[in-house]
Amino acid sequence: MLQVEHIETFYGQSQALFGVSFSVEMGEAVxxxxxxxxxxxxxxxxxxxxxxxxxxxxxxxxRELTAAAPHAIARAGIGYVPEGRRIFPTLSVLENLTxxxxxxxxxxxxxxxxxxxxxxxxxLKERQRQMGALLSGGEQQxxxxxxxxxxxxxxxxxxxxxxGLAPLVxxxxxxxxxxxxxxxxxxxxxxxxxxxxxRLADRHLIMDKGRIVWSGTSEALEADPELGRRLLGx
Amino acid sequence: MxxxxxxxxxxxxxxxxxxxxTWIGEPYLVSTFTRIVIFAIAAxxxxxxxxxxxxxxxxxxxxxxxxxxVSGIIAHHAxxxxxxxxxxxxxxxxxxxxxxILVSAAAALVIGFLSLRTSGVHFIMITLAFAQMLYFLFVSxxxxxxxxxxxxxxxxxxxxxxMSDDWSFYYLCLGLLAVVLFILGRLINARFGMVxxxxxxxxxxxxxxxxxxxxYRLTAFCIAGAGAGLAGALMANHNGFVSPAxxxxxxxxDILIMVVLGGIGTLYGPVLGAVIFLALEEFLPLAFEGAxxxxxxxxxxxxxxxxxxxxxxxxxxxxxxxxxxxxxADV
Numbered sequence: 001m002l003q004v005e006h007i008e009t010f011y012g013q014s015q016a017l018f019g020v021s022f023s024v025e026m027g028e029a030v031x032x033x034x035x036x037x038x039x040x041x042x043x044x045x046x047x048x049x050x051x052x053x054x055x056x057x058x059x060x061x062x063r064e065l066t067a068a069a070p071h072a073i074a075r076a077g078i079g080y081v082p083e084g085r086r087i088f089p090t091l092s093v094l095e096n097l098t099x100x101x102x103x104x105x106x107x108x109x110x111x112x113x114x115x116x117x118x119x120x121x122x123x124l125k126e127r128q129r130q131m132g133a134l135l136s137g138g139e140q141q142x143x144x145x146x147x148x149x150x151x152x153x154x155x156x157x158x159x160x161x162x163x164g165l166a167p168l169v170x171x172x173x174x175x176x177x178x179x180x181x182x183x184x185x186x187x188x189x190x191x192x193x194x195x196x197x198x199r200l201a202d203r204h205l206i207m208d209k210g211r212i213v214w215s216g217t218s219e220a221l222e223a224d225p226e227l228g229r230r231l232l233g234x
Numbered sequence: 235m236x237x238x239x240x241x242x243x244x245x246x247x248x249x250x251x252x253x254x255x256t257w258i259g260e261p262y263l264v265s266t267f268t269r270i271v272i273f274a275i276a277a278x279x280x281x282x283x284x285x286x287x288x289x290x291x292x293x294x295x296x297x298x299x300x301x302x303x304v305s306g307i308i309a310h311h312a313x314x315x316x317x318x319x320x321x322x323x324x325x326x327x328x329x330x331x332x333x334x335i336l337v338s339a340a341a342a343l344v345i346g347f348l349s350l351r352t353s354g355v356h357f358i359m360i361t362l363a364f365a366q367m368l369y370f371l372f373v374s375x376x377x378x379x380x381x382x383x384x385x386x387x388x389x390x391x392x393x394x395x396x397m398s399d400d401w402s403f404y405y406l407c408l409g410l411l412a413v414v415l416f417i418l419g420r421l422i423n424a425r426f427g428m429v430x431x432x433x434x435x436x437x438x439x440x441x442x443x444x445x446x447x448x449x450y451r452l453t454a455f456c457i458a459g460a461g462a463g464l465a466g467a468l469m470a471n472h473n474g475f476v477s478p479a480x481x482x483x484x485x486x487x488d489i490l491i492m493v494v495l496g497g498i499g500t501l502y503g504p505v506l507g508a509v510i511f512l513a514l515e516e517f518l519p520l521a522f523e524g525a526x527x528x529x530x531x532x533x534x535x536x537x538x539x540x541x542x543x544x545x546x547x548x549x550x551x552x553x554x555x556x557x558x559x560x561x562x563a564d565v
Contacts, residue, residue, distance in 0.1 A: 074441070088432045088436070088439070091428060102444060151444050
């Protein structure tokens, strides 16, 4: 469904991505791993058009999105949950969810409603009148995911899905992502929690210095402990 | 609670002003109050841009002046019985005022489309530049009086209302201010307003969720331009006179000060700002005279300037925030 072919991305003069290629199929969960500064976030930002790639192609659901504007890419059906959550701080929880919602957009599976988001994250329902800035980190992450789901995406992209969250909250997020995957949503996720990622995802990509240097299944990942030490620094 | 009663008290005070002016034996004050109401319309529309859309426009007088000139020019043609673009001119308010709104909105569409490619300081400067271009355009239009401006013989007639009566005209302007506030209030709390506020907080964030930020900001820019155009048409009728001064950058600055003074990002704050600004402009010179310092009359800004600085420094949401305390925080 998402095809990324040989993208090269620069920050000013310095090159961050050197011909990154990968794909995410319908209903598949794929992870992007690697140490800090290896190009994971840049890859996601390039897909979203926030840091456009200078070379290469990005296709999504049969559409060429290489030079498209971020809002057009999002409208094509990609829900983006940025690193550090980035909710709208002075909008209430309810407003955060409804402001950018797109009920009519063709998503994966059944359409998302406020009720469905509240069923998935009951805490958000309790706090729907509060300002986004007053939520805890975990609640903000739930809000960011809920906000992305309200755009009815076919592919959900999460950058550092559980970074900086308490273990219990992390488990909640992983459970929710698993439920979403079982519901037929495609997921591309960046995180450092290998065990959780291995359970959730079908395929894994490891980046090093702006390139994808390894890809394989969960079994292959767990079978090779050397891999983690060398490329992930764990 | 205070937020609920503030507009009601405000409305009651505005309703009482003309009788009050007569009662204290200064009926000419109705004219001052009308000015306040008209500028309040311009200020609340500017706050839609600054306070809710994060667009600090320094050219709001362009749309104000355009609205005024549309009224002035059409009335001029009607009075001289010359056709305008091959059409017979009319002096009817019901035709001229909507036209003024349309022309200002159309100008806002063009100016906004070009200006919104920039942001921050560049946006401030480019809106200022467009406004000054229009200012010099009207200065150079000898046909319509150039620098000297254009007289209007009488106010545009409106069926069922005696427009030459100052009280009627005041209450008409007040009614229109209420309508503008009602529309803006609905807009700000609708999904449109949420999106606008989300773009103000972070454009990239909103874009990555599928929002075309240019479309929303341009729509807001046009709405604000239309409102300023209405205020301009009213001002032309109020003064019976239009001149390029209505498009000058100092007027953009005045409207901006009203917004800052009253409270950026609040619906009713700019109304309060217009009241305080124009009241000080009117009464500070009198106060100096009363205090035995007639030499200071021309220099009322000596007091006004520091006052503005104090308010900006100490009242977070302007005077509105000062009056309402914590309740002024959101919308």
